[in-house]
Amino acid sequence: xxxxxxxxxxxxxxxxxxxxxxxxxxxxxxxxxxxxxxxxxxxxxxxxxxxxxxxxxxxxxxxxxxxxxxxxxxxxxxxxxxxxxxxxxxxxxxxxxxxxxxxxxxxxxxxxxxxxxxxxxxxxxxxxxxxxxxxxxxxxxxxxxxxxxxxxxxxxxxxxxxxxxxxxxxxxxxxxxxxxxxxxxxxxxxxxxxxxxxxxxxxxxxxxxxxxxxxxxxxxxxxxxxxxxxxxxxxxxxxxxxxxxxxxxxxxxxxxxxxxxxxxxxxxxxxxxxxxxxxxxxxxxxxxxxxxxxxxxxxxxxxxxxxx
Amino acid sequence: xxxxxxxxxxxxxxxxxxxxxxxxxxxxxxxxxxxxxxxxxxxxxxxxxxxxxxxxxxxxxxxxxxxxxxxxxxxxxxxxxxxxxxxxxxxxxxxxxxxxxxxxxxxxxxxxxxxxxxxxxxxxxxxxxxxxxxxxxxxxxxxxxxxxxxxxxxxxxxxxxxxxxxxxxxxxxxxxxxxxxxxxxxxxxxxxxxxxxxxxxxxxxxxxxxxxxxxxxxxxxxxxxxxxxxxxxxxxxxxxxxxxxxxxxxxxxxxxxxxxxxxxxxxxxxxxxxxxxxxxxxxxxxxxxxxxxxxxxxxxxxxxxxxxxxxxxxxxxxxxxxxxxxxxxxxxxxxxxxxxxxxxxxxxxxxxxxxxxxxxxxxxxxxxxxxxxxxx
Numbered sequence: 001x002x003x004x005x006x007x008x009x010x011x012x013x014x015x016x017x018x019x020x021x022x023x024x025x026x027x028x029x030x031x032x033x034x035x036x037x038x039x040x041x042x043x044x045x046x047x048x049x050x051x052x053x054x055x056x057x058x059x060x061x062x063x064x065x066x067x068x069x070x071x072x073x074x075x076x077x078x079x080x081x082x083x084x085x086x087x088x089x090x091x092x093x094x095x096x097x098x099x100x101x102x103x104x105x106x107x108x109x110x111x112x113x114x115x116x117x118x119x120x121x122x123x124x125x126x127x128x129x130x131x132x133x134x135x136x137x138x139x140x141x142x143x144x145x146x147x148x149x150x151x152x153x154x155x156x157x158x159x160x161x162x163x164x165x166x167x168x169x170x171x172x173x174x175x176x177x178x179x180x181x182x183x184x185x186x187x188x189x190x191x192x193x194x195x196x197x198x199x200x201x202x203x204x205x206x207x208x209x210x211x212x213x214x215x216x217x218x219x220x221x222x223x224x225x226x227x228x229x230x231x232x233x234x235x236x237x238x239x240x241x242x243x244x245x246x247x248x249x250x251x252x253x254x255x256x257x258x259x260x261x262x263x264x265x266x267x268x269x270x271x272x273x274x275x276x277x278x279x280x281x282x283x284x285x286x287x288x289x290x291x292x293x294x295x296x297x298x299x300x301x302x303x304x305x306x307x308x
Numbered sequence: 309x310x311x312x313x314x315x316x317x318x319x320x321x322x323x324x325x326x327x328x329x330x331x332x333x334x335x336x337x338x339x340x341x342x343x344x345x346x347x348x349x350x351x352x353x354x355x356x357x358x359x360x361x362x363x364x365x366x367x368x369x370x371x372x373x374x375x376x377x378x379x380x381x382x383x384x385x386x387x388x389x390x391x392x393x394x395x396x397x398x399x400x401x402x403x404x405x406x407x408x409x410x411x412x413x414x415x416x417x418x419x420x421x422x423x424x425x426x427x428x429x430x431x432x433x434x435x436x437x438x439x440x441x442x443x444x445x446x447x448x449x450x451x452x453x454x455x456x457x458x459x460x461x462x463x464x465x466x467x468x469x470x471x472x473x474x475x476x477x478x479x480x481x482x483x484x485x486x487x488x489x490x491x492x493x494x495x496x497x498x499x500x501x502x503x504x505x506x507x508x509x510x511x512x513x514x515x516x517x518x519x520x521x522x523x524x525x526x527x528x529x530x531x532x533x534x535x536x537x538x539x540x541x542x543x544x545x546x547x548x549x550x551x552x553x554x555x556x557x558x559x560x561x562x563x564x565x566x567x568x569x570x571x572x573x574x575x576x577x578x579x580x581x582x583x584x585x586x587x588x589x590x591x592x593x594x595x596x597x598x599x600x601x602x603x604x605x606x607x608x609x610x611x612x613x614x615x616x617x618x619x620x621x622x623x624x625x626x627x628x629x630x631x632x633x634x635x636x637x638x639x640x641x642x643x644x645x646x647x648x649x650x651x652x653x654x655x656x657x658x659x660x661x662x663x664x665x666x667x668x669x670x671x672x673x674x675x676x677x678x679x680x681x682x683x684x
């Protein structure tokens with residue numbers, strides 16, 4: 001999961017009143033502030049910055065620790081390049097599917113009664129299902145539509161329909177698309193519903209009283225206000241799918257079609273050895289892609305808050 | 309209430325630490341006193357004999373092993389037998405890890421008490437990591453065929469087997485050759501144990517497919533092509549087989565080592581009619597390798613483990629797991645081989661192929677370039 005990007009972290013104490021205090025005042029306040037953030041910084045340093053630095057350094061080293069651009073050059077060729085293209089394709093497709101269906105669901109919720117059962121059920125469900133990923137999710141799909149899944153066997157026995165007539169799609173990209181979409185839709189509901197709730201009924205009434213149609217409202221008011229939020233959510237969903245690993249690892253055992261699975265192969269494979277740094281280069285490539293996505297997200301976010 | 313419990317915990321922890329500090333130090337000193345420090349002993353003789361080694365190992369009291377699945381080559385029984393015989397506690401970490409994971413663990417845990425003492429490795433990984441091993445020759449060293457051991461004792465074959473096809477006889481007809489698997493009777497049923505660019509067993513599966521389709525140890529392209537055909541025919545299952553997938557019927561045909569397939573036969577007796585065949589036209593063999601970690605936290609126990617594995621008892625335990633122990637020929641001549649267990653091994657005859665390092669390296673290049681495309 002990708003944590004939502006937080007914006008400005010508070011403005012800190014204003015300098016005015018502090019000046020009137022004794023000299024120790026501001027410095028003590030500053031020390032206390034540092035003390036409070038220290039655990040957070042230590043945490044981020046240990047589990048985010050340090051591993052990132054290791055990946056960045058490793059991406060440019062060969063097996064003996066000498067500098068080399070060969071690992072990165074490898075990313076532009078053959079199976080690795082294809083894996084990046086497939087990963088981006090899979091993430092974009094599931095982000096789009098998740099965004100469209102999630103937005104429709106959010107819209108249904110937003111137009112319903114504020115205290116209605118639909119809203120409560122959808123919000124509770126989305127909160128749970130957006131976090132329902134990894135091995136349990138893969139297992140759920142295997143148990144229902146896997147080769148011996150109960151839906152598969154039921155369809156086969158009752159109607160003679162073979163879900164796998166076209167091949168083992170569940171264990172390939174189509175399967176990943178289906179399974180990823182399963183957690184993308186609820187995530188979309190969580191991030192997009194607040195924007196829909198932010199639409200004021202007065203705006204609609206203003207359009208109506210000025211003789212505008214429903215189309216006019218969406219074309220000139222609702223659409224433009226929601227667009228940045230929608231695109232921002234789309235990018236968030238993209239990053240979410242792009243960084244997902246466990247679900248794919250549990251489902252796909254052959255061919256390593258996407259980047260996280262190739263990293264697994266590079267780090268733990270016992271056939272092609274000495275690929276640790278190639279794995280780090282793949283990780284570096286993922287960081288670049290996610291950074292671009294999150295950069296665009298931050299830009300949109302800034303634009304979105306201006307509209308509010 | 310909570311407070312006192314925490315205090316008591318802290319107290320117990322401190323006491324335990326003190327105990328460890330008090331009791332943990334002497335053994336290495338004793339080891340050093342008895343002649344050679346355990347960490348550099350190259351044979352039991354350097355300890356002053358096997359009995360001295362047993363004593364030093366018992367003083368250490370623990371052995372860390374890694375990546376030894378209980379149903380793989382009978383390791384579950386081997387570990388229990390070792391524990392019972394010497395009263396040494398065996399800590400078996402990550403049973404499902406790969407050979408490369410073993411080396412990674414040794415490097416990451418280096419200097420710690422939990423680092424693996426010994427390794428059980430595919431030949432590729434063993435050859436690439438000799439700097440992590442300590443040379444040690446077991447007492448039965450002479451029985452190990454020369455081509456299966458590194459002369460100074462850094463690593464040496466422990467057990468091996470042949471690539472095989474395991475199948476559920478109640479669901480599919482018996483295959484006699486690799487090509488049989490392309491028939492429509494096997495639609496959506498054939499699984500390979502792992503991705504051949506990552507897992508040693510799957511790698512040998514591709515070599516087997518190559519031999520069965522006009523290829524050779526020097527040219528595995530026909531093997532890759534075979535799996536591409538298998539996929540095009542809708543017969544190839546991209547599912548990682550396990551005892552659970554076999555029992556639930558998800559993987560009715562599994563390409564894997566004969567000893568792992570044979571272990572399934574025994575395990576699933578009465579539930580699944582699991583049979584094993586080593587295709588006559590495509591016999592690929594390989595041995596796993598044993599090595600001692602040069603930074604082993606329990607150096608004497610590590611060496612005693614080797615002596616146990618290569619003793620008649622240890623080798624026969626491998627055989628009971630239907631893998632072929634490396635001293636098999638010598639033991640057969642000496643009459644110490646468990647003949648009943650040997651009779652249960654899947655039948656092999658005809659030409660047997662063991663890949664050389666050069667052939668293996670070449671095959672890896674072919675795989676890394678073509679496998680993803682073949683099954684993708």
